[in-house]
Amino acid sequence: xPEVTQTPSHQVTQMGQxxxxxCVPISNHLYFYWYRQILGQKVEFLVSFYNxxxxxxxxxxxxxxxxERPDGSNFTLKIRSTKLEDSAMxxxxxxxxxxxxxxxxxxxxxxxxxxx
Amino acid sequence: xxQVKQNSPSLSVQEGRISILNCDYTNSMFDYFLWYKKYPAExxxxxxxxxxxxxxxxxxxxxxxxxxxxxxxxxHIVPSQPGDSAVYFCxxxxxxxxxxxxxxxxxxxxxxxxx
Numbered sequence: 001x002p003e004v005t006q007t008p009s010h011q012v013t014q015m016g017q018x019x020x021x022x023c024v025p026i027s028n029h030l031y032f033y034w035y036r037q038i039l040g041q042k043v044e045f046l047v048s049f050y051n052x053x054x055x056x057x058x059x060x061x062x063x064x065x066x067x068e069r070p071d072g073s074n075f076t077l078k079i080r081s082t083k084l085e086d087s088a089m090x091x092x093x094x095x096x097x098x099x100x101x102x103x104x105x106x107x108x109x110x111x112x113x114x115x116x
Numbered sequence: 117x118x119q120v121k122q123n124s125p126s127l128s129v130q131e132g133r134i135s136i137l138n139c140d141y142t143n144s145m146f147d148y149f150l151w152y153k154k155y156p157a158e159x160x161x162x163x164x165x166x167x168x169x170x171x172x173x174x175x176x177x178x179x180x181x182x183x184x185x186x187x188x189x190x191x192h193i194v195p196s197q198p199g200d201s202a203v204y205f206c207x208x209x210x211x212x213x214x215x216x217x218x219x220x221x222x223x224x225x226x227x228x229x230x231x
Contacts, residue, residue: 004159031217042223043160043205048216055216091159095217102148102167102211105219107159 002026006092006108013082014116021077021111023092031095032075036088087115119143120208122222129229135193137225139206146208151180151191154203196229
């Protein structure tokens with residue numbers, strides 16, 4: 001069964017450094033997402049991406065964050081200057097869209113980001 | 117953001133019995149509801165969903181019930197098996213109004229099925 005893959009599984013970075021989290025969504029999916037889960041808290045929406053542009057972003061997704069689909073398969077989340085509070089599990093998800101019916105999002109196993 | 121709530125952080129059930137996990141929501145714009153299962157060190161795995169035009173959806177041992185007037189949904193697992201032990205998340209989206217379809221998650225309920 002096709003799946004969403006994320007790399008790396010764990011990233012340790014010094015505060016203030018840039019970090020790029022990578023995702024390969026399921027190949028025929030058209031919507032892509034990033035979520036995060038801070039330890040002990042809910043899974044929170046960050047951003048959705050469709051047709052090569054952001055379709056929606058949350059208040060968390062400020063100027064320090066950006067997303068890109070650099071080629072036909074990868075979907076990346078960049079944090080420009082990391083802060084301690086960016087430490088979390090980051091999940092990538094993708095969704096098929098047939099133009100009319102509800103479809104579930106499928107998630108990767110996440111990247112644990114630790115900011116020191 | 118308390119739009120989706122799972123009020124029971126944990127649930128313990130005997131193998132073979134029914135597990136019932138509950139979820140409440142406040143936003144009447146939600147039109148699509150999902151249940152995800154999550155094991156430690158893995159991402160959420162899609163389990164079952166229901167559109168707001170239905171009140172029940174069944175897939176094998178899993179059934180989701182939606183009560184729109186009460187803004188409540190539940191997941192029934194019958195019979196429960198030890199492999200069902202995991203954290204279960206309820207999620208909702210408003211896809212009619214927002215084709216981006218972002219998911220709003222509940223806090224999760226940790227299900228433990230004892231042999």
